[in-house]
Amino acid sequence: MSANSSTVAQLLWQGPVCIGWKQDLEGAVYHxxxxxxxxxxxxxSGVYGCFxxxxxxxxxxLCCVLWGWFDACGLDIVLWSLLLTTACLLQLAHLVxxxxxxxxxxxxxxxxxTLYLPLQVPLxxxxxxxxxxxEQVLTLATEQTYAVEGETPINRLSLLxxxxxxxxxxxxxxxxxxxxxxxxxxxWESLQPSEEGVFQVTLTAETACSYISWPRKSLxxxxxxxxxxxxxxxxxxxxxxxxxxxxxxxxxxxxFGLRFDIRLPSLYLVLGPAAPDPGPESTEEDExxxxxAGAPPRAPATNVRPVPPCSPTPAATDPPAPxxxxxxxxxxxxxLGEDSSSLVLEDFEEVSGSESLMDYxxxxxxxxx
Numbered sequence: 074m075s076a077n078s079s080t081v082a083q084l085l086w087q088g089p090v091c092i093g094w095k096q097d098l099e100g101a102v103y104h105x106x107x108x109x110x111x112x113x114x115x116x117x118s119g120v121y122g123c124f125x126x127x128x129x130x131x132x133x134x135l136c137c138v139l140w141g142w143f144d145a146c147g148l149d150i151v152l153w154s155l156l157l158t159t160a161c162l163l164q165l166a167h168l169v170x171x172x173x174x175x176x177x178x179x180x181x182x183x184x185x186x187t188l189y190l191p192l193q194v195p196l197x198x199x200x201x202x203x204x205x206x207x208e209q210v211l212t213l214a215t216e217q218t219y220a221v222e223g224e225t226p227i228n229r230l231s232l233l234x235x236x237x238x239x240x241x242x243x244x245x246x247x248x249x250x251x252x253x254x255x256x257x258x259x260x261w262e263s264l265q266p267s268e269e270g271v272f273q274v275t276l277t278a279e280t281a282c283s284y285i286s287w288p289r290k291s292l293x294x295x296x297x298x299x300x301x302x303x304x305x306x307x308x309x310x311x312x313x314x315x316x317x318x319x320x321x322x323x324x325x326x327x328x329f330g331l332r333f334d335i336r337l338p339s340l341y342l343v344l345g346p347a348a349p350d351p352g353p354e355s356t357e358e359d360e361x362x363x364x365x366a367g368a369p370p371r372a373p374a375t376n377v378r379p380v381p382p383c384s385p386t387p388a389a390t391d392p393p394a395p396x397x398x399x400x401x402x403x404x405x406x407x408x409l410g411e412d413s414s415s416l417v418l419e420d421f422e423e424v425s426g427s428e429s430l431m432d433y434x435x436x437x438x439x440x441x442x
Contacts, residue, residue, distance in 0.1 A: 102140040109133030123168055131161030177203065180210050180234055180283070188253050188309075198302055205295050206287045210234065213278035219256060220272040227263075227270045229286045231256040236282025242274045248320050250276070256284065258313045266293045 113129030116122050134157040141150030175196065177185065181203050189199050213219060213236070222242060238250040250256055256276060264270050266289075296303040 100140065100144045102136050103144065106133045106136030106140055109136060120168060120172065124165065127161045127164040127168070131158055131165065134158040134161060178208065178210075180285075181208065184232075184234065184253070184285075192305070194305065198299070198305075201295065201299065202302060205291050206285045209285070210283050211286055213238075213282040213284070215278060215281055217278050219276040219278065219284075220274070222273060222275040223271055225272045227257065227260045227272060228289045230258070230261045230289065230292055231284045231286040234283045234285065236278060236280045236284075238282060239277045239279045240274050241277070247274065248317060249279075254316070255310060255313045258310045259317065261289075262310060262314065 109129050110133035113126055113133055116126030116129065134154050137154035138151055138158060141147050141154055176182075177200075185194075185196070185199050211231075219225075219231070219238065232255055233250055233252050235252050238256060240247045240250060255261070257272070260270070260272055292306075296306060
């Protein structure tokens with residue numbers, strides 16, 4: 074053991090000493106090679122940092138090959154420098170291949186930077202999402218329908234990339250769909266994977282539109298396999314639906330200028346099924362009541378027994394409620410988005426057996442009651 078340690082010590086501390094130093098410096102190629110190597114080792118991280126690193130290292134080792142061939146005249150210097158140069162070139166080729174493989178079409182690249190990159194979605198997960206829609210961008214011409222109310226089956230989920238889509242029901246305008254919004258998120262969330270259904274609204278392209286579409290079965294398989302993508306779609310769809318609901322809420326207003334919370338049951342009563350239209354008999358009775366209210370008081374008939382006066386109750390001291398008026402039909406607007414886009418609370422009839430939202434001045438009064 075001591076003999077081995079003494080041999081190592083001799084090699085380290087008592088090695089061969091240079092008999093004489095060269096008086097002449099190496100050529101310019103040698104110094105240029107070291108400058109390139111110094112710059113290469115100052116490279117950063119990431120894909121472009123690797124390009125910088127291996128680019129300068131490869132150039133430096135190539136200069137070492139030239140120096141070993143012309144100045145040093147050493148075969149070992151040439152071979153080692155050539156090997157290192159080849160390794161750097163292979164690394165550069167691999168980086169170019171990866172960049173080409175990661176390149177997305179222009180529409181999908183813009184979609185990633187706009188919608189997914191702010192959420193810090195990994196590029197690999199985004200590629201799986203794009204692969205599910207087969208990297209196809211579909212188009213809609215102006216006034217072309219994407220879905221027809223009561224006819225088109227719910228068999229896909231689509232995301233608008235450009236243009237504007239009009240949503241209507243029974244010919245009544247509801248809202249618009251703008252770029253980077255889902256076109257059928259409410260329909261998607263309304264069905265289970267094993268259920269089938271049809272659209273309850275009509276979607277019409279108001280301008281030339283482009284969109285991507287995921288088949289329903291393929292997307293369900295992807296969401297069942299990838300938990301991260303499932304949670305991502307759940308968040309995106311929930312946000313999209315809430316934006317549509319609050320967009321509709323902006324169109325609901327009362328004559329006294331109050332905006333109501335869409336989560337209150339009062340709004341459900343307003344938007345609930347309307348009471349059946351009164352028949353001709355009830356209409357005639359309403360007219361008789363209105364005429365009696367507007368006509369001057371008449372003398373009672375002789376055969377009518379007068380009712381003795383009674384003490385008024387506290388409720389009787391309040392002014393009488395005005396007679397109910399017939400519901401007026403909403404005028405059709407020649408321009409989309411004007412009268413037809415405003416859902417006035419007065420246009421909805423009260424649901425029988427329930428309190429009306431118009432009986433209260435605010436949501437707080439309704440909830441406190």
